Amino acid sequence: MKNEAIKPPADDQSLDSKLRPSRWDEYVGQEKAKTNIRLIVQAAGKRGESCDHILLYGQAGLGKTTLAHLIAKEAGGEMKTTTGPALEKAGDVAAILSNLEPFDILFVDEAHRINKLVEEILYPALESRKLHFVVGKGPSARTFSLDLPPFTVIAATTKVNLLSSPLRSRFGATVKLEYYGDNDIEKIIERSAKILEMKISKEAVATLARASRKTPRTANRLLKRARDYTDVYENGAVSENTVRETLKLLDIDNLGLEKADRDMLKAIILQHGGGPVGVKTLSASLAEDEGTIEDVYEPFLMSIGLIERTPAGRTATEKAYVHLGIELKNKKGLI
Numbered sequence: 001m002k003n004e005a006i007k008p009p010a011d012d013q014s015l016d017s018k019l020r021p022s023r024w025d026e027y028v029g030q031e032k033a034k035t036n037i038r039l040i041v042q043a044a045g046k047r048g049e050s051c052d053h054i055l056l057y058g059q060a061g062l063g064k065t066t067l068a069h070l071i072a073k074e075a076g077g078e079m080k081t082t083t084g085p086a087l088e089k090a091g092d093v094a095a096i097l098s099n100l101e102p103f104d105i106l107f108v109d110e111a112h113r114i115n116k117l118v119e120e121i122l123y124p125a126l127e128s129r130k131l132h133f134v135v136g137k138g139p140s141a142r143t144f145s146l147d148l149p150p151f152t153v154i155a156a157t158t159k160v161n162l163l164s165s166p167l168r169s170r171f172g173a174t175v176k177l178e179y180y181g182d183n184d185i186e187k188i189i190e191r192s193a194k195i196l197e198m199k200i201s202k203e204a205v206a207t208l209a210r211a212s213r214k215t216p217r218t219a220n221r222l223l224k225r226a227r228d229y230t231d232v233y234e235n236g237a238v239s240e241n242t243v244r245e246t247l248k249l250l251d252i253d254n255l256g257l258e259k260a261d262r263d264m265l266k267a268i269i270l271q272h273g274g275g276p277v278g279v280k281t282l283s284a285s286l287a288e289d290e291g292t293i294e295d296v297y298e299p300f301l302m303s304i305g306l307i308e309r310t311p312a313g314r315t316a317t318e319k320a321y322v323h324l325g326i327e328l329k330n331k332k333g334l335i
C-alpha cells in the first residue's frame, strides 16, 4: 500500500545528497552531540537491541537529518522519513509503524507539528513498542493491540519548547545541535569543494565561512553559487574576489546578513528607537510572519550579538548600529 506520509527517498545523484556526510568522521563538529549519540547507538548494538528514541533540536540546516542517516547506518536499519504535519490522522502513523522492520529508524522532522491524536498513538508505541487501535464504533468497538518490532524514532525540531512534555519525556535522549564555529564551517566547505572537484583558495573559504550563518546548509549553498559564478565569469579556481562578487549578487554582507535581516535590524533601530520591541509589532512593521522572525532571523542575529532578547522585547546592540553604520544618538536611553 502506498503511504502518502512517507516521502520518496531523495535522488542519490543530487548534489545535496552527494554532500551529505555518510560516515561519522565526515560529520564535522558537534562533538558533544556526536559523542552522546554514538555512545547510545554503540551500547544498543552491543546488547543487540534497537537504540533509544532520540530527539534532536536546533536550527534548520545544522545537521539533524544527517545525524539520523548516520544513526540508521550504524544501527543497520533502514531510515523511513516523515514529518509532523504529514501525520494527520492516527491511521497515518499506525500504517507507518506497522510497516517497520526490526532496527528501522523512523525519522520524524518538524516533530513540534505532530497533532494530539497522533501523539496518543505514539505514546505506547514509543514506550512499549505496542500499537493500540480501535475497530468499530459504539458498544461494539473493540481495542486491539499489535506488537511492533524493535525500532527507533528520531524526531527533529527547531522548536523543542512546542513539543508537549508527555511526548518529550518518551525520548531516551534529547540532543541539542549548536551553531558551528568558523573553523568547522571552513572544514565543511573544504570537504564539499573536494567532492564537487572545485579549486578554491584558503581566503575564499574563509570569506564564504564567515557569510554562512554558522550553518552547514548555507555554507554548501553559497559554495555552489560561487561555483556558478566562477564557471560563468572566470573559469578557474574560486578566489576571494569571486566569493565577494557572488555575495554581492546575493545581497549578503560580510557577516552573512541578508536583506531581510538588515531590514529587521533597521526596523528595530529606526522605527522603534533601538527597542525593546515585541515580535508582534515587528511583524507588523516588516509585514513578515512572526514565526519567520522568531525561527529564522532572530536566532542568528542573537548568536552573532546584533540583537538581545529581554522580557520587554528585542533590542538592537551597539554592534548592530556599528554594522549598519547608524549613529547611536537615537538609541532610547541615551542622552
Ligand code: ADP
Pocket (backbone or CB within 6 Å): 016, 017, 019, 020, 021, 026, 027, 028, 029, 030, 059, 060, 061, 062, 063, 064, 065, 066, 067, 156, 188, 216, 217, 220
Ligand atoms: P537539518 O536536518 O538540521 O535541517 P541537514 O542534516 O539536512 O540539516 O543538513 C543540511 C546539509 O548540511 C547536509 O546535506 C550536509 O551536506 C550538511 N551538513 C550538515 N551537518 C554537517 C556536518 N556536521 N558536517 C558536514 N556537513 C554537514
